[in-house]
Amino acid sequence: MRRLTSLSLLVGTGVMLSMTACHKDGGGLFGKKKEVSSATGWNYNDQKMGGFSVAKNKNQQTGPGLVFVQGGTFAMGATEQDVMGDWNNIPRRITVSSFYIDESEVANVHYREYLFWLARVYGESFPDVYRNALPDTLVWRSELAYNEPLVEYYFRHPAYNDYPVVGVTWKQATDYCKWRSNRVNEKLLMDKGLLSKADITNQSDDNTFDTKAYSAGLYEGTPGKMSKSTKDQFKNPDGTPRTAQFEDGIMLPAYRLPTEAEWEYAALGYIGQNPGPSKKEGKHGEELIMNKQVYSWGTNTSGLRDIRRGTMQGQFLANFKRGSGDNMGVAGGLNDRASIPGPTRSFYPNTFGIYNMSGNVSEWVLDVYRPLNPIDGEDFNYFRGNKFQTVYQNENKEFEKDSLGHLKMRDVTDEESANRLNYQKGDVINYLDGDSLSQVEYGYGVTTLINDKSHVVKGGSWNDRAYWLSPGTRRYMQENMATNTVGFRCAMDRVGSPEGNKFKTGNLFKKQRQKR
Numbered sequence: 001m002r003r004l005t006s007l008s009l010l011v012g013t014g015v016m017l018s019m020t021a022c023h024k025d026g027g028g029l030f031g032k033k034k035e036v037s038s039a040t041g042w043n044y045n046d047q048k049m050g051g052f053s054v055a056k057n058k059n060q061q062t063g064p065g066l067v068f069v070q071g072g073t074f075a076m077g078a079t080e081q082d083v084m085g086d087w088n089n090i091p092r093r094i095t096v097s098s099f100y101i102d103e104s105e106v107a108n109v110h111y112r113e114y115l116f117w118l119a120r121v122y123g124e125s126f127p128d129v130y131r132n133a134l135p136d137t138l139v140w141r142s143e144l145a146y147n148e149p150l151v152e153y154y155f156r157h158p159a160y161n162d163y164p165v166v167g168v169t170w171k172q173a174t175d176y177c178k179w180r181s182n183r184v185n186e187k188l189l190m191d192k193g194l195l196s197k198a199d200i201t202n203q204s205d206d207n208t209f210d211t212k213a214y215s216a217g218l219y220e221g222t223p224g225k226m227s228k229s230t231k232d233q234f235k236n237p238d239g240t241p242r243t244a245q246f247e248d249g250i251m252l253p254a255y256r257l258p259t260e261a262e263w264e265y266a267a268l269g270y271i272g273q274n275p276g277p278s279k280k281e282g283k284h285g286e287e288l289i290m291n292k293q294v295y296s297w298g299t300n301t302s303g304l305r306d307i308r309r310g311t312m313q314g315q316f317l318a319n320f321k322r323g324s325g326d327n328m329g330v331a332g333g334l335n336d337r338a339s340i341p342g343p344t345r346s347f348y349p350n351t352f353g354i355y356n357m358s359g360n361v362s363e364w365v366l367d368v369y370r371p372l373n374p375i376d377g378e379d380f381n382y383f384r385g386n387k388f389q390t391v392y393q394n395e396n397k398e399f400e401k402d403s404l405g406h407l408k409m410r411d412v413t414d415e416e417s418a419n420r421l422n423y424q425k426g427d428v429i430n431y432l433d434g435d436s437l438s439q440v441e442y443g444y445g446v447t448t449l450i451n452d453k454s455h456v457v458k459g460g461s462w463n464d465r466a467y468w469l470s471p472g473t474r475r476y477m478q479e480n481m482a483t484n485t486v487g488f489r490c491a492m493d494r495v496g497s498p499e500g501n502k503f504k505t506g507n508l509f510k511k512q513r514q515k516r
Helices: 002-025 108-122 127-133 149-151 171-194 197-202 211-215 228-233 260-268
Strands: 067-068 072-076 093-098 099-102 362-368 390-391 408-411 454-459 474-478 490-495
Touching: 067 260, 093 260, 093 408, 099 260, 108 171, 127 171, 171 211, 228 490, 260 362, 260 454
Parallel strands: none
Antiparallel strands: 067 099, 072 093, 099 490, 362 454, 390 408, 454 474
């Protein structure tokens, strides 16, 4: 009898647990499961319970052309002797969040695609938009060199399609990043059927897709073919269709230039360089930052040539200038086989799978240049160049678009920032300049050529000596200048787990059993 009673209790308890589990899923004993709020008990994505929408897929997909870079700590700064005597890259320990970066530099064909779009959409009403985006092909000219073929053909001839675009200013590079963000997100919405491909040929002037304008409800577009589940997901409580928001997990964060810290961290490629005694051990990499590697291809091949046995043994790992008058070696035995920039996916990639972080072309990064970054400055995601903005609102508290279809933004004022704890000014580009901490002042055109429009240039180029190939080296140019040795690549923020999709954040331990 006792056994029967115990069995009955177990069965009864099991039924109660099953019913409780089904209730938490919001669908009854045999009903369809619903995700439920752990705070209120209300169903998510249920029109009968308010219609609050929560994305089912929480992973961030990798945007076109990008590779994932798992963040971490590293020693940012020089690993070579400071032969220039600048003292502008003193090593210091910082941490960089995980992010994405282009596998290779932006190529000529990519930039021509951008120009084609500008001419098609703005060419009739705003021809200056197209003209202002054109790269300066005259950067190839020299008083004592015959480079006219490169002036004429380097950017436009198909033989150079996959070569890095040069002659681009910092401002042009940032505009390209914004355009790329909008085109990628527009394509993602088309793939979901939220926008129709028929809209492509109808866009012009201010009637163009802009991610921020779309999210603010200032660009509707024409819906495409949606599945039933998509229609149900993108529906307001009253049954009318709604636009996608970032909370839905479809659109990606914006493409942008990488920060100097991100670029340098990605170039060093510490991940996977210390496999240990077996392939399953020694991958944590805590000691890698002590190796002080000189170039982007790591410590296993620390020199400029490939030391592994095989057909590539002895070949140069990067595109650079070996010495005065030696840009590619001797006929019949060319050393790097490139007299000018080479294809973007040539030469030795680092352990992140990123090409040409040492050599080929130097690259613009997001930071404003200062000779001495504050040693006691921010050690997490360090960046200089913040000029905070917010969305513009008119007298009626409404959002507006500009004549090119972009959501209007405005600078944050000092009055708005005065009572904040984390910052007190809207423009903090010159933070710690000329105060009692730094004791540094910049008189542009009088005592220096550095100002708030001077931006950092990283990495060596095809026309640089090996010294500049080290990721820690840094130079600068004004944001409206361009040369035949400087290109760029894009980056993107990583949201979610720092280890990538399908990984959880934090160390998760089992709950301890309570003592009875």
